[in-house]
Amino acid sequence: MSDLELRARERDAADPLAAVRARFVLDEAVYLDGNSLGALPAAVPGRMEDVVRRQWGSLRIRSWDESGWWTAPERIGDRIAPLVGAAPGQIVVGDSTSVNVFKALVAAVRLARGTAGAEGGRDEIVVDATTFPTDGYIAGSAARMTGCTLRPVAPAEVPDALGDRTAAVLLNHVDYRTGRLHDLPGLTAAVHAAGAVAVWDLCHSAGALPVGLDEHGVDLAVGCTYKYLNGGPGSPAYLYVRRELQDRFDSPLPGWNSHAEPFGMRADYEPAAGAPRGRVGTPDILSMLALEAALEVWDGVSVDAVRAKSLALTDFFLECVAAYAPEGAVESLTPAAHAERGSQVALRCPDAGEVMKRLIASGVVGDYRPPDVLRFGFTPLYVGFADAERAARILADTLS
């Protein structure tokens, strides 16, 4: 047994989160794609059977009240809240991330303009130029429909791009491709100093590291729940609206679920108070209640412990790759500094698509992002140090 293998064993034995792995359904593969689709939490199949057979099949329409279907978006939002540093009553679950980006950005422009409206002069939406594409596409639509210009800016240059014309800024907490962690507190403060509204996309950070939405004064945030939150394929996204802004949150998608009196069936629209104002239509209950069951894996788990293990895992994986892989075969895009690293390692190499296919065939599941990136996501709840060592070893074999 090599030194790295031995050290992996020791660290797994000392890992305070090691027992959490049993809360998931896993097999012999090393699953490093939890940053795309989290593994199945063991509580989900039984819960789904109950939801389908008893709640839908037997109680039917009564379940909207009796099984708590109607209030699920706020209730599950409150379950996510501590994972992203939010007090209760500020998050609703529902719709896709893309739809929530639209709600948040249009509402952000309206907040920035306030009573001045479009005449107030704030006519730019700044968006991370390296963003996952959907955020840019949706930001383009939000800009078009609010009379703004879309301005793509690299995150490091955002502070210099801000000014009197900036209405809203949409940023990613962690870059989907490189795994770079951006400076949420500093950038949020810069956006506020310019009088603009800060919208954060937490898809690649929530569940992997502390976010601190309340603490850092973030205005609006969105995120998906199928990566580090393990909610299942296409599980609903969420929207955070800071409490002080809720009364002025003016949604471009004012569906009946966001009405103050949804069953009043009134022709006039009166928005609900609080987080439910971010709702739109009837929630997708099956996907949503699978997510609720999935969130039980967090019982007794602290995000700080997850962060500590995440950094230790990615450090160790990079060390193993450096030790095993042929010199110069891969180049890490992931920042070495902890303060700039999310919970994934991105490695550049030629033929990355082919390399990933071979890796998957050898039982190491990551994914490929064009043009030349191998992504390895480390979910501290179910990935261990021996997994990291094995993945690096098999990667090195594949590259040789």
Place this chain on the structure above:
Amino acid sequence: MSDLELRARERDAADPLAAVRARFVLDEAVYLDGNSLGALPAAVPGRMEDVVRRQWGSLRIRSWDESGWWTAPERIGDRIAPLVGAAPGQIVVGDSTSVNVFKALVAAVRLARGTAGAEGGRDEIVVDATTFPTDGYIAGSAARMTGCTLRPVAPAEVPDALGDRTAAVLLNHVDYRTGRLHDLPGLTAAVHAAGAVAVWDLCHSAGALPVGLDEHGVDLAVGCTYKYLNGGPGSPAYLYVRRELQDRFDSPLPGWNSHAEPFGMRADYEPAAGAPRGRVGTPDILSMLALEAALEVWDGVSVDAVRAKSLALTDFFLECVAAYAPEGAVESLTPAAHAERGSQVALRCPDAGEVMKRLIASGVVGDYRPPDVLRFGFTPLYVGFADAERAARILADTLS
């Protein structure tokens, strides 16, 4: 046994759809709320278990390809297509009805304006004044964001309200409260004669009666799948874009799933061809695949047969109510003429909310819509004539 009970037995014995009832999970209650939440199709629980345990739990990320997750929105759209009279390749499933109303209406305004843009003078959205509220709320937002005025008009008066300023018209095929069936072919022709774009909401007609989207030249349509399509609580809605309009369909929600090359991760947006252009974000796979399993109940079932039974059932129920209920205790809001009737019966009575509670306690499940309406939905796939007779008898007892 009364004459009506005898006739109910005879009609059930002669019902060509009687055997379809076995494709659902039902109990001794008379379930007349399928126009709110359809009953559980028997194929769903097993399918969901496979989706959760094998597709998600075992195949994990591979299922996006290997289990057909990625193409589910179009594939399931094509499964719905024959039920609403659409050729394949024009429907995608995903998002809520409210979100799809937004996509359809904004796109409709853009289609109506064409290259003339907002300067072309078309600046009104006409909406059914008696609509289910969410359509009106969302139409208000679509109007606000496209520089239009929202004009609520009773469906019968729509032809007179149309003109050079009309951009888009949003109508309900069947009224959610009264069950009135509107004249889709005639109103669509009137909208087209005015040079405007017709958007139909099929929530209360799809799966209950022939719609004929292609035949009648409907431009855009939306609908939910949890009523007569039995897709489960909050199952995803769908969007129909007529083939000839697809190349000009300009979505206000251009998420990455609607991109021509979604995995190219390109910064510039290029819309996909065909129905996928109506997609937005990652589809909610659990809810979506439950719907796919639910649609199997339609194998070998013709919508014409469903319509024939639906009219016979609602006729028979009204006859039984007239025979059993105290004189003047209820008043039917449902049109007597078949050409104006959907698949529900709406009865007005004092204290309707209380009456419905007592009915439900007696095993007859309908629902209540304010201020004074009892709604009874008849899903011909699983409701029989003896159910209708029993419901009327228990209603009469409750009213006495």
